[in-house]
Amino acid sequence: MIDQTVFENKTAAYYTLGCKLNFAETSAIGKQLLHAGVLRARKGQKADICVINTCSVTELADKKGRQAIRRMIQSHPGAFVVVTGCYAQLKPDEVASIDGVDLVLGSEQKLDVIRYLDDLKKKDKGEVVTSKTHRIRTFVPSCSADDRTRYFLKVQDGCDYFCSFCTIPYARGRSRNGSIADLVKQAQDVVVQGGKEIVLTGVNIGDFGHTTGETFFDLIKALDEVEGIERFRISSIEPNLLTDEIIDFVAGSKRFAPHFHTPLQAGSDAVLKLMKRKYDTALFRRKVERIKSAMPHAFIGVDVIVGLRGETDAYFEEGRDFIESIDFSQLHVFTYSERSGTQALEIGHVVDPRTKHNRSKELHDISDRKLRSFYESQKDGFRKVLFEHTRHGNRMHGFTENYVRLYADYNPLLVNKITGVKIGEYNEDEMAMEAVFGE
Known part of the structure; x- marks a missing residue:
């Protein structure tokens, strides 16, 4: 039984890495602690509890996780430090060995965090609570x-x-x-x-x-x-x-936006087989064509990985040509990272880092061209934009239903409002199209 008085007058600081799912889960953890009486620490305030929700999609993600943990420990001396997320689930002992970590929670435990907090006293070594x-x-x-x-x-x-x-x-x-x-x-x-x-x-x-x-x-x-x-x-x-x-x-539909995000991962069928994906490029092309047939104005984001083991020059070139040939709006390019325990480690032909970098740059260049082309195709059209509250100097930004980023002079009355606008010129500095009112 947890002594709820332990949480009286306590504050917590949170740090999240990785996907939007992690951000949603950190929010749920925060609500759980708030219900127990723990307030969110204000900016600059030393927190009593630190929660770091980690990612482990790449080796770089693990590194960023370790850096974030150490930063939080340094910024909040004496705080009770809880680490959770994918890095904590996959490498709990490694996380627990970081000096200052008190509790490592796995994927099954992280959304029941209160259950594992006792007296909030610092521990000599991090305690690990995970499930298989x-x-x-x-x-x-x-x-x-x-x-x-x-x-x-x-x-x-x-x-x-x-x-x-x-x-x-x-x-x-x-x-x-x-x-x-x-x-x-x-x-x-x-x-x-x-x-x-x-x-x-x-x-x-x-x-x-x-x-x-x-x-x-x-x-x-x-x-x-x-x-x-x-x-x-x-x-x-x-x-x-x-x-x-x-x-x-x-x-x-009444409410679903004409905006799709779907992982291609590779434009070569041979590489898709190495990845053990459940589709081929022909199916992917059909899906893109179906979307564009039904919604010519739809935004299509695509994930792709470069440098997988086994990705020869010929396979990459085949994949690049396929990517050039499809009508998407933006690429999200990820560089393959070796992960222990995965089947990809059994594939021969390791792609060297410089080649990975060059391939990534090629695909980023394609993405930049495709995105600019999509934005320009929307010019002079009328769309509905949802403006965000974040202020960028004297500017504000928002997205249309089909995910075109727009900018306008800051007006607090427009924040969190759906507003009809005409799409104007592209502004390189804002990396957005201008929102034109009253036309």
Whole structure:
């Protein structure tokens, strides 16, 4: 039994790395501590508790995690330090060995953090509380507001796809989800809080339904009926799970934005096989063409990885040519990082760092051209923009329903309001198109 008086007059500081799902979960941890009486530390205030939610998608992510942990310990001397997230699940002993860490919580434990806090006294060595990955079965709902205006609603967790390069199934466990009824209730709670836009997040959201016997298509149909939310966005969804009925529904829906983000990972079928992906380039092309046929103005973001073991020059060139040939809006380019325990380590032909860097630059250049071209295609069109509260000098920014970034002179009356505008010229300094009012 936890002594609740332990938390009286205590403050907590939070640091999150990685995906939007992590941010949603950190928010849930913060709400749990707040309910126990722990206030969020103000900027510059020394906190009594530090919570670091880590990522482990690459070796660089692990390094950033260690740096963040040490920074928090230095910034909040004497604080009780809790580390959780994917890095904590995959390498708990390594995290616990960092001087100043008191508690390491795995994926199954992190959203029940209060249960593992006792007297908040510093420990000589970090205590590790984790579960074996195959035993991670709990789905804990979470929803967070970011520092702009969007809310991120966790609808699914875990993954049953064991791609050769990926550690996520080992860090987050098997696919599981909340019920549609509970997720609709959370969306309705966002309405009460004044939220206008919700992004659906998860590890493999198209796989929604394993634990409730429902489908992702059922979910988006139900959410589309939530009065008060202006927009829903679907975060990353696997191309083989992005069905034609989902695409067609979004095209005619009341609230779902014409904005898709789907991982390609490689434009070479040979590399896709090495990755153990569940589709080929022909399927991916069909999905992009289906989206553009139904919604010519849709924004399509694409993930791609460069430098996987086995990616020869010929395979890369094949992949680059495929990427050039499809009608997407922006690439998110990731450099392959060796992860212990993954099947990719069994593949021969290691790509050297310089080659990885050069390939990454080539794809970034393609992305820059494609994004600019997409933005220019939207010029003089009329769209609805949701302006964010963050101020950039005398400017404010927001996104249209099809994810075009716009800028305008700062006006507090426009914050968190859906406003109709005409899209003007591209501004290189703002990296956005101008929002033109009154036309």
